[in-house]
Amino acid sequence: MKITRRSLLAASAASATIAMPAIARAEATSVEFYFPVAVGGPITKVVDGLAADFMKENPDVTVKPVYAGTYNDTITKAVTASKAGQGPQMAVLLSTDVFSLIDDDLILPFDSTADDKKWLSSFYPAFMANGEINGRSWGVPFQRSTIVLYYNKDAFKEAGLDPEKGPATWEEHAAFAEKLTKHDAQGTSRWGVQIPAAGFTYWLLQAMVSEAGGTMASDSGTKVHFDDPAMAAALQYWIDLNTVHHAHPAGIVDWGTTPRDFIEGRAAMIWHTTGNLTNIRSNAKFPFGVAMLPAHKRRGSPTGGGNFYLFKSASPAQQAASLRFIKWATSPQKAAEWGVATGYVATSPAAWQTQTMKDYVAGFPAAAVARDQLEFAVPEFSTHDNQRVTQLLDDELNAALLGKKTVAEALKSAQTGAVRLLRPYQKG
Amino acid sequence: MSTRRLEILATWMLGILWVAPLAYAVWTAFHPSEFATHFSLTAPLTLENFVHAWDAAPFAHYFLNTTLMVTLILVVQFIVCTPAAFAFARMEFRGRETIFAIVLLQLMVAPDLLLVRNYRTMAQLGLVDTIGAIALPYLGSAFGIFLLRQNFRQIPQELDDAARLEGASLFGRLWRVYIPLAKPVYLAYGLVLVSYHWNNFLWPLVITNSVTTRPLTVGLAVFASTDQGIDWSIITAATLMTSGPLLVAFLLFQRQFIASFMRAGIR
Amino acid sequence: MIKRQTLLAYAMIAPALLLLGAFTHWPAVGTLIDSFYSTPHGNRAAVSVGVDNYTDLLDDPVFLQALINNLWYGLVTIPASVGLSLLMALSVNRALPGRVLVRMAYFTPTILPLIAVANIWLFFFTPDYGLLDQISLAFGFGRHNWLGEPATALPAMMAVAIWKEAGFFMIFYLAALQTMPADLAEVGRLEGASRWLYFRRVTWPLLMPTTLFVIVNAVINAFRLVDHVVVMTRGGPDNATNLLLYHIYETGFRFWDSAAAATLTVVLLAIMGILAGLVFAVLGRKAHYR
Numbered sequence: 001m002k003i004t005r006r007s008l009l010a011a012s013a014a015s016a017t018i019a020m021p022a023i024a025r026a027e028a029t030s031v032e033f034y035f036p037v038a039v040g041g042p043i044t045k046v047v048d049g050l051a052a053d054f055m056k057e058n059p060d061v062t063v064k065p066v067y068a069g070t071y072n073d074t075i076t077k078a079v080t081a082s083k084a085g086q087g088p089q090m091a092v093l094l095s096t097d098v099f100s101l102i103d104d105d106l107i108l109p110f111d112s113t114a115d116d117k118k119w120l121s122s123f124y125p126a127f128m129a130n131g132e133i134n135g136r137s138w139g140v141p142f143q144r145s146t147i148v149l150y151y152n153k154d155a156f157k158e159a160g161l162d163p164e165k166g167p168a169t170w171e172e173h174a175a176f177a178e179k180l181t182k183h184d185a186q187g188t189s190r191w192g193v194q195i196p197a198a199g200f201t202y203w204l205l206q207a208m209v210s211e212a213g214g215t216m217a218s219d220s221g222t223k224v225h226f227d228d229p230a231m232a233a234a235l236q237y238w239i240d241l242n243t244v245h246h247a248h249p250a251g252i253v254d255w256g257t258t259p260r261d262f263i264e265g266r267a268a269m270i271w272h273t274t275g276n277l278t279n280i281r282s283n284a285k286f287p288f289g290v291a292m293l294p295a296h297k298r299r300g301s302p303t304g305g306g307n308f309y310l311f312k313s314a315s316p317a318q319q320a321a322s323l324r325f326i327k328w329a330t331s332p333q334k335a336a337e338w339g340v341a342t343g344y345v346a347t348s349p350a351a352w353q354t355q356t357m358k359d360y361v362a363g364f365p366a367a368a369v370a371r372d373q374l375e376f377a378v379p380e381f382s383t384h385d386n387q388r389v390t391q392l393l394d395d396e397l398n399a400a401l402l403g404k405k406t407v408a409e410a411l412k413s414a415q416t417g418a419v420r421l422l423r424p425y426q427k428g
Numbered sequence: 429m430s431t432r433r434l435e436i437l438a439t440w441m442l443g444i445l446w447v448a449p450l451a452y453a454v455w456t457a458f459h460p461s462e463f464a465t466h467f468s469l470t471a472p473l474t475l476e477n478f479v480h481a482w483d484a485a486p487f488a489h490y491f492l493n494t495t496l497m498v499t500l501i502l503v504v505q506f507i508v509c510t511p512a513a514f515a516f517a518r519m520e521f522r523g524r525e526t527i528f529a530i531v532l533l534q535l536m537v538a539p540d541l542l543l544v545r546n547y548r549t550m551a552q553l554g555l556v557d558t559i560g561a562i563a564l565p566y567l568g569s570a571f572g573i574f575l576l577r578q579n580f581r582q583i584p585q586e587l588d589d590a591a592r593l594e595g596a597s598l599f600g601r602l603w604r605v606y607i608p609l610a611k612p613v614y615l616a617y618g619l620v621l622v623s624y625h626w627n628n629f630l631w632p633l634v635i636t637n638s639v640t641t642r643p644l645t646v647g648l649a650v651f652a653s654t655d656q657g658i659d660w661s662i663i664t665a666a667t668l669m670t671s672g673p674l675l676v677a678f679l680l681f682q683r684q685f686i687a688s689f690m691r692a693g694i695r
Numbered sequence: 696m697i698k699r700q701t702l703l704a705y706a707m708i709a710p711a712l713l714l715l716g717a718f719t720h721w722p723a724v725g726t727l728i729d730s731f732y733s734t735p736h737g738n739r740a741a742v743s744v745g746v747d748n749y750t751d752l753l754d755d756p757v758f759l760q761a762l763i764n765n766l767w768y769g770l771v772t773i774p775a776s777v778g779l780s781l782l783m784a785l786s787v788n789r790a791l792p793g794r795v796l797v798r799m800a801y802f803t804p805t806i807l808p809l810i811a812v813a814n815i816w817l818f819f820f821t822p823d824y825g826l827l828d829q830i831s832l833a834f835g836f837g838r839h840n841w842l843g844e845p846a847t848a849l850p851a852m853m854a855v856a857i858w859k860e861a862g863f864f865m866i867f868y869l870a871a872l873q874t875m876p877a878d879l880a881e882v883g884r885l886e887g888a889s890r891w892l893y894f895r896r897v898t899w900p901l902l903m904p905t906t907l908f909v910i911v912n913a914v915i916n917a918f919r920l921v922d923h924v925v926v927m928t929r930g931g932p933d934n935a936t937n938l939l940l941y942h943i944y945e946t947g948f949r950f951w952d953s954a955a956a957a958t959l960t961v962v963l964l965a966i967m968g969i970l971a972g973l974v975f976a977v978l979g980r981k982a983h984y985r
Binding site for chain 1: 634650
Binding site: 464512520524530548623667 | 698700701704708710719726729791798801802804808925940944953956
């Protein structure tokens with residue numbers, strides 16, 4: 001059999017066709033969205049259920065959720081695919097990715113009509129803040145969170161602390177942590193507190209920065225304030241928990257294993273996303289509490305999590321269908337069900353008024369803590385070229401936490417680097 | 429004799445160390461998640477983790493994608509590399525050694541290293557997120573050509589001459605003399621190829637976006653992403669499921685597996 | 696006049712050449728060209744910047760860290776995995792109780808996808824209740840944050856790599872050992888040569904072609920396999936486990952800085968080229984072919 005170039009190309013083309021591309025791009029009523037999962041539990045199933053329910057009520061639209069991994073994986077995939085002309089119509093991406101998406105001209109704003117504006121104002125302002133750029137709204141809150149303090153009530157009792165009250169101030173927090181730390185012959189068998197640094201170091205730090213009364217970046221996303229004294233105070237406090245109070249592990253604490261560490265009793269208090277509430281509730285074999293983060297000059301926590309974004313590449317019919325889905329998925333009842341299933345904070349006051357939510361909170365008051373903390377929440381740190389700037393910041397923060405650089409050195413280095421990265425955006 | 433005993437002990441210890449991750453995976457996958465980190469002998473056995481893992485991600489699809497991809501690569505590589513290897517081995521033509529050297533460059537430069545550019549090529553061809561795109565960069569293989577050429581060279585010229593005398597065309601000679609005699613090499617190379625591509629990760633990660641094209645490795649990575657908080661019971665169940673076929677095939681055919689490498693020989 | 700046979704030969708190598716060229720040689724050249732331009736962004740096209748990308752690279756501490764990491768990584772994993780594989784092959788080549796089982800045990804890591812076992816290794820390295828720490832505590836060596844401390848994170852990655860590779864290389868050594876003529880061993884024994892002497896003078900030189908092959912593979916994998924970094928450490932802590940190809944992946948697909956990614960790729964290709972040249976020059980000459 002003669003192998004000719006033509007037959008080979010034909011064979012390749014045939015096999016490429018056999019392996020069909022992901023969606024039928026010609027159909028106007030078929031939409032696809034990428035979503036990440038950053039909390040434990042069968043989230044993909046819940047999302048699939050959402051899509052299935054929507055399609056039952058709206059038989060003229062096909063919605064395909066595509067699970068793409070972590071937040072980082074998902075934005076990588078969504079943008080890479082969009083740049084290659086084969087992106088999704090919607091995606092759930094970090095609220096902080098908005099600048100990068102706008103810079104690459106990939107998304108559409110949501111507030112074109114007066115009705116839409118009314119709809120958008122039904123969400124908690126704290127969650128809308130990140131998505132409001134230059135007077136337009138670019139993201140709709142979906143799986144949003146704040147950081148909360150989970151604590152082991154049995155450990156509190158053991159250490160002589162009131163198991164119904166979390167630490168209210170930085171001083172109390174450090175003191176509690178010291179009391180909760182247990183040692184054995186070979187070192188520390190239980191840490192008083194664990195604040196994970198691997199993965200989103202800046203997010204955890206931002207909580208402390210807001211509690212110290214500072215901000216990390218301007219609203220325009222073009223300037224950073226890493227030399228703010230509040231930054232140094234926050235970072236120093238974090239380091240001191242290890243070096244001075246000996247209540248926090250040395251080195252970088254992993255994000256993914258921290259809930260596990262808490263469940264295993266290796267840490268008596270952890271700072272983690274409210275999104276892990278359901279996961280911890282299902283797996284902890286001891287009574288645990290959820291508290292707001294301790295205050296310094298004020299209480300504070302960054303918001304976190306993902307918004308829905310609408311991609312420009314969608315056809316008008318797809319855009320309309322996507323908008324219907326987004327409105328449906330974020331409606332009060334659906335948002336309430338989503339919050340109950342996952343532990344994410346239901347995104348609108350109306351959602352908290354639904355019977356579903358009321359029953360849930362009645363049976364599990366800890367669930368309302370994150371909502372109550374919204375009063376003190378600040379928008380998550382976000383700038384242009386967000387991935388790179390946060391990676392740079394994380395690296396420098398890690399260096400400081402590891403003791404490789406002093407707090408001042410690390411923050412100065414981060415500031416210089418970020419200023420350089422943001423220079424191309426200064427006129428914008 | 430005691431040095432011999434020591435050696436045997438050391439060999440055994442190393443073997444146990446080597447198989448530890450797999451052993452742990454087997455333990456964790458068959459026991460409930462409380463026992464993922466505690467090894468108590470009274471732990472109950474369960475198949476739940478496999479059920480959860482199977483439900484949690486479309487592994488059936490991933491299996492299909494991987495099988496399609498690996499088969500595609502296997503078949504096309506053999507079809508493409510055999511004539512090329514024969515030409516380099518037994519035919520005289522201008523520039524043979526130079527072109528062979530250029531081909532061999534690919535031994536050191538795997539398509540994986542050229543991720544960014546290859547992605548762009550696929551985008552321009554409109555092939556992003558297709559199984560064909562995962563396979564394309566690997567369809568021409570310098571290693572395959574090298575291996576087959578070595579082997580073809582060692583086939584006795586008399587057999588070739590005999591076939592030629594019988595009036596066989598070039599492809600007749602290939603089909604009746606060279607390919608059958610090189611069967612061990614094909615087998616060995618095929619096994620290497622299958623295990624390499626079954627386990628390949630970075631390029632498939634970059635080029636696939638959706639469930640209908642993702643191979644098992646990418647599916648598993650996406651499934652087990654650490655942002656979620658790790659549940660080792662389900663992850664190990666998924667791991668065993670995805671490596672299962674290769675593992676079982678190896679266990680059943682390990683003698684042939686290893687023997688075929690030996691017969692092929694890298695000389 | 697071009698002979699018919701030449702035309703035929705070209706036709707036979709054409710498909711392979713086309714495929715290789717399209718996905719190896721041409722992208723390599725393309726990457727080189729890209730490295731002299733800036734990254735196109737939205738509406739801004741790429742502009743020629745000369746060697747700016749290269750000088751920027753030298754100023755980038757992350758690149759330098761990834762480079763140093765990769766060099767150390769290669770320096771340790773290549774000899775270790777090759778040496779270990781030789782030891783393994785020698786040990787299972789002799790009669791040994793449970794030989795088949797041991798050989799299987801050594802070879803299993805090859806069958807498992809690295810991305811799959813990386814999660815298992817993540818458990819092994821987890822502080823306090825991870826397997827390594829459980830053993831360490833049992834022997835009184837305390838707790839460690841293996842993957843969270845820069846000093847131990849890269850060695851941990853090296854361990855995973857060696858574990859993955861050694862069994863695969865063992866097979867090639869086994870093959871070579873089994874095809875060595877039996878009479879050589881006879882002669883050695885008759886002449887009263889010690890095992891070490893016999894190994895050094897007879898076995899080792901005869902294994903040179905295999906060693907060359909195995910080392911080349913080890914070199915390639917030291918730069919190509921970053922799956923475990925993706926799952927276990929994502930380059931951290933503070934870039935302690937960042938390797939060149941992982942950095943290229945992040946730069947190209949997470950930061951979408953295609954010019955920097957191209958520049959990094961050129962550096963990586965250059966390193967591979969130099970190493971290949973070194974290996975062939977040093978060892979190629981010593982290999983005795985039969």
